[in-house]
Amino acid sequence: xxxxxxxxxxxxxxxxxxxxxxxxxxxxxxxxxxxxxxxxxxxxxxxxxxxxxxxxxxxxxxxxxxxxxxxxxxxxxxxxxxxxxxxxxxxxxxxxxxxxxxxxxxxxxxxxxxxxxxxxxxxxxxxxxxxxxxxxxxxxxxxxxxxxxxxxxxxxxxxxxxxxxxxxxxxxxxxxxxxxxxxxxxxxxxxxxxxxxxxxxxxxxxxxxxxxxxxxxxxxxxxxxxxxxxxxxx
Amino acid sequence: xxxxxxxxxxxxxxxxxxxxxxxxxxxxxxxxxxxxxxxxxxxxxxxxxxxxxxxxxxxxxxxxxxxxxxxxxxxxxxxxxxxxxxxxxxxxxxxxxxxxxxxxxxxxxxxxxxxxxxxxxxxxxxxxxxxxxxxxxxxxxxxxxxxxxxxxxxxxxxxxxxxxxxxxxxxxxxxxxxxxxxxxxxxxxxxxxxxxxxxxxxxxxxxxxxxxxxxxxxxxxxxxxxxxxxxxxxxxxxxxxxxxxxxxxxxxxxxxxxxxxxxxxxxxxxxxxxxxxxxxxxxxxxxxxxxxxxxxxxxxxxxxxxx
Ligand SMILES: Nc1ncnc2c1ncn2[C@@H]1O[C@H](COP(=O)(O)OP(=O)(O)OP(=O)(O)O)[C@@H](O)[C@H]1O
Ligand SMILES: [Mg+2]
Numbered sequence: 001x002x003x004x005x006x007x008x009x010x011x012x013x014x015x016x017x018x019x020x021x022x023x024x025x026x027x028x029x030x031x032x033x034x035x036x037x038x039x040x041x042x043x044x045x046x047x048x049x050x051x052x053x054x055x056x057x058x059x060x061x062x063x064x065x066x067x068x069x070x071x072x073x074x075x076x077x078x079x080x081x082x083x084x085x086x087x088x089x090x091x092x093x094x095x096x097x098x099x100x101x102x103x104x105x106x107x108x109x110x111x112x113x114x115x116x117x118x119x120x121x122x123x124x125x126x127x128x129x130x131x132x133x134x135x136x137x138x139x140x141x142x143x144x145x146x147x148x149x150x151x152x153x154x155x156x157x158x159x160x161x162x163x164x165x166x167x168x169x170x171x172x173x174x175x176x177x178x179x180x181x182x183x184x185x186x187x188x189x190x191x192x193x194x195x196x197x198x199x200x201x202x203x204x205x206x207x208x209x210x211x212x213x214x215x216x217x218x219x220x221x222x223x224x225x226x227x228x229x230x231x232x233x234x
Numbered sequence: 235x236x237x238x239x240x241x242x243x244x245x246x247x248x249x250x251x252x253x254x255x256x257x258x259x260x261x262x263x264x265x266x267x268x269x270x271x272x273x274x275x276x277x278x279x280x281x282x283x284x285x286x287x288x289x290x291x292x293x294x295x296x297x298x299x300x301x302x303x304x305x306x307x308x309x310x311x312x313x314x315x316x317x318x319x320x321x322x323x324x325x326x327x328x329x330x331x332x333x334x335x336x337x338x339x340x341x342x343x344x345x346x347x348x349x350x351x352x353x354x355x356x357x358x359x360x361x362x363x364x365x366x367x368x369x370x371x372x373x374x375x376x377x378x379x380x381x382x383x384x385x386x387x388x389x390x391x392x393x394x395x396x397x398x399x400x401x402x403x404x405x406x407x408x409x410x411x412x413x414x415x416x417x418x419x420x421x422x423x424x425x426x427x428x429x430x431x432x433x434x435x436x437x438x439x440x441x442x443x444x445x446x447x448x449x450x451x452x453x454x455x456x457x458x459x460x461x462x463x464x465x466x467x468x469x470x471x472x473x474x475x476x477x478x479x480x481x482x483x484x485x486x487x488x489x490x491x492x493x494x495x496x497x498x499x500x501x502x503x504x505x506x507x508x509x510x511x512x513x514x515x516x517x518x519x520x521x522x523x524x525x526x527x528x529x530x531x532x533x534x535x536x537x538x539x540x541x
Contacts, residue, residue, distance in 0.1 A: 050417055074423035086418040088411050099411050102404075103423030151422070 001026040001186055002047075002155060007056035009042045009210075016042040018210040019056065024155070029187040031197035031218060033231055034207035040190040041083050043207070044159050047188075048080040049073055060155070074103045077154035081161060083190075085144040089133030093124050096132050096143050100150030110150070117146040120176050138169035145176065156180070156187045162196060174200060194231035198222045206231070240376035241498035242491060247382045247451065249490020250389035254444035255467030256474065256482035257396065258437030264413040264477035265433045267333070271340040272320060273441060274464015275347035276313050278457065280442030281362075281449045282355050284309035288363055298365040302450070305365075310442040317438025321431055344460075351457040359456050362449040385447045392443060393483055396436070400479060405432060413477070462514065466493075469521040475531025484533065492516055 002024040009017035017039040024030045034040050046053040049070035058065040060076065068076065079100075088096050097117060101110045118125040121142040127135060132143055141161055148156060161177065162170040170193070178200055181187055191197035198204050198218040206214040206227060214227065221227050255277055262270045288305040296304075324343050328336045369380045400406035411419040412429045420426055448463065449455050470489040474481025497513035524531060 048421060050420065069425075070420050071423050071425045074421065080421050082418060082421070086415055086421075088414040088418070090414055091410060095407065099407060099419075099422050102408065102411075147422075 001028075001061060002188070003059040004043075004047070005057050005059075007043065007046060007058065008054040009039065009046050009051065010054045011042075015054075016210055017046065017053075020207070020210075020212045022205050022212060022215070024186060024188050026186055027184050028203065029181045029189060029201040031194075031201035031204040032188060032190045032207060033192070033194040033197055033204060035231075036192070037209075038207040039210040040207055041159055042210075044080060044083075044157050044188070044190055048078065048157060050080075050082075074151050074153075077152070078157065079148035079151045079153035079155070080157040081141075081144045081148045081159060083159040083163065085137075085140045087132040087135070087140050087143050087147070089131070091132055092129050093132055093135065093139075093143055094128045096147050097124070097150050100147035101152075103151060109152070113150055113152060117149050120149075120179065121146050138165050138173070141165060141169075141173055142176075145173070149180065154186060156185055157190075158187060159190045160192060161189075162191060162193045170196070194227070195222070237498050238495075239374055241494040243376055243378045243382065244498075245491035245494030246487065247378075247385050247490070248494060249470075249487035250386050251444045251447050251451070251463075251486075252467050252470045252490050253393065253483045253486025254389055254440045254447075255463060256470040256486045257393075257479060258441045259468050259471040260474070260476055260479055260482040261409075261433045261437045263471070264479070265409065265416075266325075266329075266430055268325060268336050269340065269468070269476075270320075270325075270434075270437075271337070271464070271468075272324075272343035272347055273437065274460035274462075274467070275344045275351070276316055276320070276438050276460070277441040277445040277448075277463055277467075278351060278455075278460030279316060279347060280309040280313045280438075280445030281455045281459065282351055282360075282445075282457070283312045284442075284446045284449060285355075285360055285362055285455055288365060292363055298367075302365040306443065306446045309446055310439045313438040313442035313445075314435045317434040317441075318431055321434040326427070326430075344464075348457055348460070355455075355457055357457065359454055362453040362455055364450075364453055366450070381450055385451060388443070389447070392440065396440070396479070399436075405429075409433065466514075466517045469517045469524075472529075472531055473520060473524050475534035478531065478533045481531055481533035485531065488532075489517060489520060492520060 004023065005021045006019045007017055008015065008019050020043065032040050032043065045051045047058060053066065060078065065073065088099060097114060104110055123139060124142055124146055127139060132140065135143060145161065161173050165173065174196060189197050189201055198221050201218045204216065204218045204221045205212050214221065258273045259270060262268055284305040287308045288301055291301045291304060320343060324339050325336050328339060366381055370377050400409060408419065408424045408429050409432065411422065412424060412426055416426055466489065467486065470485040471482045473489055474485025493513050493516045496516035497510040500508050500510060500512055
């Protein structure tokens with residue numbers, strides 16, 4: 001579904017992503033793990049066109065993504081849950097969710113999807129009229145995921161959904177991610193919490209200083225002594 | 235007592251105009267963080283265009299209100315195009331430049347527009363032809379005209395409409411989203427360029443309307459009028475908290491009232507040393523006080539938004 005080849009990202013002189021190649025198959029959950037500053041977020045930002053990559057190609061369902069205008073991606077079915085959530089702080093939760101459906105105009109289906117999202121995150125239903133800036137970190141993460149789902153994506157890009165959250169909240173969020181995946185969603189999951197990411201995903205890529213160094217099925221990566229030593233704290 | 239009521243009425247009229255102009259500053263600032271110093275000149279051009287249209291139709295035998303309406307409409311359309319063009323030509327190429335660059339460009343555009351206006355309309359004061367038969371109403375010792383009533387009602391109506399647009403419509407949602415987080419708005423499929431253009435177009439339309447109001451209130455226009463009016467409306471926007479639309483409305487009204495009260499009482503306060511023609515100083519005293527003690531304005535955005 002997604003084929004990335006030779007993707008490069010640089011900030012001024014700094015090369016953050018140095019020509020990486022990877023792919024995500026339809027219906028699959030793929031983890032991209034790596035230490036701080038490895039270039040994971042930069043990769044997602046390039047895929048979602050928040051920044052223009054310095055080179056490479058991104059093919060999605062046979063189309064070259066880099067040729068599209070940035071605001072056109074969501075209509076192609078690509079949604080990013082950005083690092084740090086990026087909720088609209090002075091809009092209510094409900095308005096944030098409706099913003100997720102901004103590019104759609106199938107009213108009836110939007111209403112159905114809203115019910116579905118509020119079913120996945122009952123907490124958001126309680127907080128529907130609360131301004132998003134005053135939600136807790138976990139609630140904001142739920143909102144950011146819910147908002148992405150409201151665009152009815154085929155490919156969901158998640159950037160560190162566990163960041164800064166208490167273990168119980170992480171568990172809740174990952175339950176939903178699993179549930180969404182089991183409905184057939186294709187997911188590219190970026191995580192620093194490598195153990196968690198490899199447990200829920202089918203395949204994984206390990207990124208180090210802007211390059212992909214190891215790739216395998218997730219359970220094999222989990223068993224790999226080198227990966228265990230570097231990323232699972234053993 | 236009658237001075238107080240009278241000055242409140244005058245202040246309300248003036249304040250309605252300031253509020254409309256302040257909205258233009260605040261909408262653009264809220265979305266791209268630019269203080270569009272050329273906005274005052276857009277207002278001036280609006281006044282001048284309305285003036286030209288009205289004068290050229292004055293002998294046509296059309297009913298005066300219709301002429302006034304056409305003048306207003308043409309001015310609004312002309313300013314919408316001007317606002318759009320300003321953004322497109324002067325500011326968009328500088329979107330990623332350091333913040334000072336577009337600011338200086340804005341000052342440059344303001345000078346350019348003033349000079350263009352001077353070439354077209356000349357250096358002299360232009361008398362705005364009175365299209366409405368002035369009626370004077372008296373209430374409790376204070377008097378006001380039907381022009382003032384029209385200004386205040388029209389401004390209130392337009393501000394209500396704008397609030398509806400921003401709070402309830404799709405484009406309004408997109409504008410708020412862009413102001414709060416442009417990158418994420420882009421992810422949601424918002425065409426940021428379109429939203430920015432809309433902010434300029436709507437702000438300029440409001441400015442043109444305000445320009446026509448000033449023209450019919452003072453019955454006078456001049457190619458430099460945009461400077462002082464713009465500066466005062468900018469003060470109003472800062473007073474309300476720049477970037478905040480409700481703040482611009484409140485700041486405009488408040489500034490109008492402060493200024494009118496100041497003008498009404500400055501003679502008494504200074505033993506007639508300073509006359510009411512010193513009313514302009516109040517806006518700047520307000521600006522300095524706000525900048526010193528509450529730079530985020532009365533309704534200023536609280537900082538520390540999580541997200
Ligand atoms: N806007 C920027 N300007 C300059 N350098 C940047 C910018 N954003 C990221 N970088 C640099 O690019 C490299 C990769 O950053 P990136 O955010 O992609 O890492 P990451 O893998 O997501 O890390 P983390 O796990 O901490 O989120 C880092 O060295 C970072 O300092
Ligand atoms: Mg990151």
